[in-house]
Amino acid sequence: xxxxxxxxxxxxxxxxxxxxxxxxxxxxxxxxxxxxxxxxxxxxxxxxxxxxxxxxxxxxxxxxxxxxxxxxxxxxxxxxxxxxxxxxxxxxxxxxxxxxxxxxxxxxxxxxxxxxxxxxxxxxxxxxxxxxxxxxxxxxxxxxxxxxxxxxxxxxxxxxxxxxxxxxxxxxxxxxxxxxxxxxxxxxxxxxxxxxxxxxxxxxxxxxxxxxxxxxxxxxxxxxx
Amino acid sequence: xxxxxxxxxxxxxxxxxxxxxxxxxxxxxxxxxxxxxxxxxxxxxxxxxxxxxxxxxxxxxxxxxxxxxxxxxxxxxxxxxxxxxxxxxxxxxxxxxxxxxxxxxxxxxxxxxxxxxxxxxxxxxxxxxxxxxxxxxxxxxxxxxxxxxxxxxxxxxxxxxxxxxxxxxxxxxxxxxxxxxxxxxxxxxxxxxxxxxxxxxxxxxxxxxxxxxxxxxxxxxxxxxxxxxxxx
Numbered sequence: 001x002x003x004x005x006x007x008x009x010x011x012x013x014x015x016x017x018x019x020x021x022x023x024x025x026x027x028x029x030x031x032x033x034x035x036x037x038x039x040x041x042x043x044x045x046x047x048x049x050x051x052x053x054x055x056x057x058x059x060x061x062x063x064x065x066x067x068x069x070x071x072x073x074x075x076x077x078x079x080x081x082x083x084x085x086x087x088x089x090x091x092x093x094x095x096x097x098x099x100x101x102x103x104x105x106x107x108x109x110x111x112x113x114x115x116x117x118x119x120x121x122x123x124x125x126x127x128x129x130x131x132x133x134x135x136x137x138x139x140x141x142x143x144x145x146x147x148x149x150x151x152x153x154x155x156x157x158x159x160x161x162x163x164x165x166x167x168x169x170x171x172x173x174x175x176x177x178x179x180x181x182x183x184x185x186x187x188x189x190x191x192x193x194x195x196x197x198x199x200x201x202x203x204x205x206x207x208x209x210x211x212x213x214x215x216x217x218x219x220x221x222x223x224x225x
Numbered sequence: 226x227x228x229x230x231x232x233x234x235x236x237x238x239x240x241x242x243x244x245x246x247x248x249x250x251x252x253x254x255x256x257x258x259x260x261x262x263x264x265x266x267x268x269x270x271x272x273x274x275x276x277x278x279x280x281x282x283x284x285x286x287x288x289x290x291x292x293x294x295x296x297x298x299x300x301x302x303x304x305x306x307x308x309x310x311x312x313x314x315x316x317x318x319x320x321x322x323x324x325x326x327x328x329x330x331x332x333x334x335x336x337x338x339x340x341x342x343x344x345x346x347x348x349x350x351x352x353x354x355x356x357x358x359x360x361x362x363x364x365x366x367x368x369x370x371x372x373x374x375x376x377x378x379x380x381x382x383x384x385x386x387x388x389x390x391x392x393x394x395x396x397x398x399x400x401x402x403x404x405x406x407x408x409x410x411x412x413x414x415x416x417x418x419x420x421x422x423x424x425x426x427x428x429x430x431x432x433x434x435x436x437x438x439x440x441x442x443x444x445x446x447x448x449x450x451x452x453x454x455x456x457x
């Protein structure tokens with residue numbers, strides 16, 4: 001029953017990715033979570049830690065989805081989903097929002113990608129001739145956030161590597177990604193290349209290398225995620 | 226001084242074919258529903274629209290799009306609008322995609338008398354094509370030009386007859402900058418109040434930027450993605 005098990009497997013992969021990213025959060029961080037999988041990081045903020053979520057459409061302090069019946073069309077996140085306020089929430093204009101982002105006031109940006117390359121360049125907004133959606137705030141986020149973590153599946157649905165020597169799609173930013181977290185590994189982007197620091201349980205460094213186009217530098221203290 | 230107009234049709238009376246029009250809102254949140262409907266009724270054509278999104282199929286700016294009134298659109302994200310995606314891929318409409326922070330700052334600059342500015346966003350990408358780059362403190366920046374418009378269509382929560390405006394929650398988004406960046410700024414409000422009723426410390430858009438104002442009606446305020454949890 002491939003049609004049933006596949007989505008379950010996808011959910012499991014995503015959970016592994018977002019749980020690992022959540023461990024990068026620190027108390028007092030101001031964080032922007034991208035649309036889709038990155039949003040799920042919010043479900044795994046460690047207990048007792050205060051992390052303030054920013055939404056580029058003009059909100060600091062995003063709460064959980066509203067209780068059924070209290071949703072408000074004037075209160076959405078950047079994914080156009082209804083959200084709620086928390087104590088301490090602030091609203092502001094889009095210009096102020098991107099002053100926060102571009103001005104280096106956001107500690108961490110987590111976003112998805114179609115491709116990332118060994119120099120930390122990222123493509124996540126356009127497939128020429130096929131998909132015209134727009135970059136939204138992604139180009140500003142990768143240019144301005146203090147740290148950029150990419151959350152994505154290691155390979156495409158067809159099994160091809162998404163971590164490449166050089167991105168082939170139109171870029172979102174050049175030399176901007178700090179860390180790549182996938183269902184297979186955690187990889188740091190460094191000036192000497194991609195360093196494989198953690199691998200998923202049951203995998204070897206060779207498994208990850210086979211699913212990755214550029215050569216990986218295997219950390220001397222390689223850990224299991 | 227009389228900025229109050231009876232309704233949306235009078236408010237857009239002088240919008241002309243070929244005009245450049247800013248429209249507030251993020252997704253369907255904080256869009257001027259009455260003014261968009263009035264533009265559809267008026268039937269003006271060859272518009273250049275400046276707005277973060279283009280509504281959805283059949284609602285908001287999607288109505289202007291399906292009526293064939295938009296010739297060129299400048300925005301940041303159009304993923305919700307299948308019709309636009311088709312029209313772009315078929316070459317029926319010119320679409321200029323701009324990074325959202327650059328978009329908001331270009332509008333802010335347009336209203337603030339700043340003709341251009343430098344930003345790190347988009348360096349090394351297609352956004353940088355044919356643009357001047359300059360190095361400041363060892364980092365490359367792109368020069369981006371201000372955006373202005375003939376008309377700005379603004380949605381606010383409360384407003385008074387002078388044109389002082391207050392927005393509500395995330396419905397603020399691009400409305401405050403757009404209100405400053407057009408020759409004629411038109412605001413529709415959910416609640417029209419008397420001059421003096423708004424707390425001067427709480428006014429988001431001071432009246433100087435607003436040329437016309439009216440009380441909107443029949444607000445649908447459609448939700449694009451209704452995400453909720455159960456009461457526990």
